[in-house]
Amino acid sequence: MGRLGPTEIILILVVIILLFGAKKLPDMARSLGKSARILKSEAKAMKSDDQQSAPADPPHPGTGTPDQSAPRTIQAAPGDVTSARPVTEPTDTTKR
Numbered sequence: 001m002g003r004l005g006p007t008e009i010i011l012i013l014v015v016i017i018l019l020f021g022a023k024k025l026p027d028m029a030r031s032l033g034k035s036a037r038i039l040k041s042e043a044k045a046m047k048s049d050d051q052q053s054a055p056a057d058p059p060h061p062g063t064g065t066p067d068q069s070a071p072r073t074i075q076a077a078p079g080d081v082t083s084a085r086p087v088t089e090p091t092d093t094t095k096r
Contacts, residue, residue, distance in 0.1 A: 004012075020028065 017025065
């Protein structure tokens with residue numbers, strides 16, 4: 001198991017084209033690129049959140065800040081959508 005030569009790479013590409021078809025490959029590559037961009041932006045946002053908000057004391061239950069009542073907003077990666085959309089938090093309303 002060493003390096004792949006040009007013959008092996010060409011064979012792999014031919015198999016991929018036969019499996020998925022030439023029409024679906026650009027769409028798949030576009031989707032993969034969007035996913036990578038979103039993952040990168042989310043990782044960057046998580047890093048900046050960790051550096052920004054390192055609270056000295058954990059918040060006490062019942063003493064919420066005013067911004068906690070506002071709906072959360074999903075931030076989209078640049079070029080994905082024109083604006084972010086508000087999200088409602090899921091609640092457990094199922095009967096057990």
